[in-house]
Amino acid sequence: MRSIGTQLKDFRDEAALTIRDVEQRSGFSMAKISRIENAIRDITVEDAAILLGVYRVKGPARERVLELVRNLGQPCWWEAPADYFSQHALTLKDCEGRASMIVESSMLRIPGLFQTPDYTRALLLREGVPADRVRMLVELRLARQEVLHRPVGAPRFLAILDEAVFARQTGSPTVMAAQLRHICHLAELPHVEVRVIPFEKGQHAGTAGSYMLLDLPSRTPVVFIEFPRSSIFVHGEREAGAFQEVTATLGKVALSSADSVKFLRRLADRIGQE
Template identity: 35%
Template sequence: MAIDSDPTVRAQELGEALRVLREEANLSVRTAGARIDASASKISRLENGKNAVAIDDVAALLAVYQVTGPRRRKLLDLAHEAEQRGWWQRNTLTFAERQETLMSLESRALAITSFEPIVVPGLLQTGEYTRAIMVESGIVDDQDVENRMITRLQRHSVLLRRQPPGLLAIIDELALRRVIGGRDVLRRQLEHLVEMAQRPNIAIRIVLNADRGHPGIDGGFLVIRRPEGTPVVFLANLTSSLFLEETAEIAQYEQVTRELLNHALDPAESLRYLGEQARRLDTGVPYEDHPRAADLD
């Protein structure tokens, strides 16, 4: 059941959709509640995912907001599933729809931990780097590249607001050595990482390739810490997104995070590493001749 102390991702997603619909209808919380014989506090709690979801209430609100057809069916389906933990969003949803859930979680986050072994974390990508990933992958249609890039870049605004979440970005060195978009694009991306790391809410840690494995070898992930309830782990692949909410699963990813930090350069060393690699790309020094941790002092 979605309760105050631990709302589910589905309940919060439903609540956010209902809030948007109410605002589009130019109704206050009090007025919307009066229309379905409910208190303003009940509507507020429903919109925040903090109340057990009553299907009749959701159906009544959708009628008040004049929502019909597929959109109504989608939200009622979500209401029926609101108490379920864990959410596998498969390819029945578009890329933009899957990103909406992620962005909604990030917009409410207190802190975000990101681990990426393949590319620069999405929250820290430059526009040209993002575009190059999509174009060079060869699997995104040309007409969809710009739409996807805009959707992804909308995520960045959460880091620039007045009270942003903390971001810990742990990046495997191999992701930074993949020359996506060419040397100039990668150099500017590395310089952007250095610039973003100057912000008080952002820390970047680099895991060097020390000829050994590490606990993040199974793939990238996000751990999103919410002001209410347990953290949520986000995983993504080509056709689906997965939100994990079970305590035991979250604990495993938190353990992996601790182990990765044991392998990683400290924040100052990580910044020196990024700066050195950007300079090498700028001067044409072979990128393969990169320094080891001992050379960063």
């Protein structure tokens, strides 16, 4: 519920409307609008549609919010629309675009913000995504990656990667080696940090599962967890705090940034010779 209120407030801000402006255009009281934005009261699909109309929100963004409202009765809000893969990418792209800091702890695959087109394509085909949709999804992933290359306001990005991410080859050796060199190149950006946890460190807190932690300005941090056919966003200081503690723990066992890049370059050279 908090996410829906937050998104509606963001849309209102983007439309440069005050709560009084919305009151006059929607017929809702100022108190009702405020309670919706602060997740104090429930919101119906009809109310959400009216507000989205006032804010002139259309297309996928509008459908995304309405889908969330429809799922409010679930134990936790989640996404599994018919067009899951593209809706998932658009939702995540929106969150990443607003974040000031992104932490991604990945245990089994290269983070989406790091993936080369060839790696993404091989990954999607391996996961059974229809070939006629792979091109569109590769383009969506590339669009997400633009956030790291913004000339102003790019978020800090910390990627914590278990060595298992690289142990399972995705695509050909050429694709995998190019992917590793691409990560090393991105690690040269001043706002990007890569930390690798080698197998020699043994069991660690990250093996419980991958996650993404996003710090949003003036908002509660958001934790994103992905499943094969759905995704979940977790909100709240306590919930985010638990993942912040895991991140701190992983930082103690991971290689330094410089050593992680050296590790990846050696691995890329070895794979490239196969």
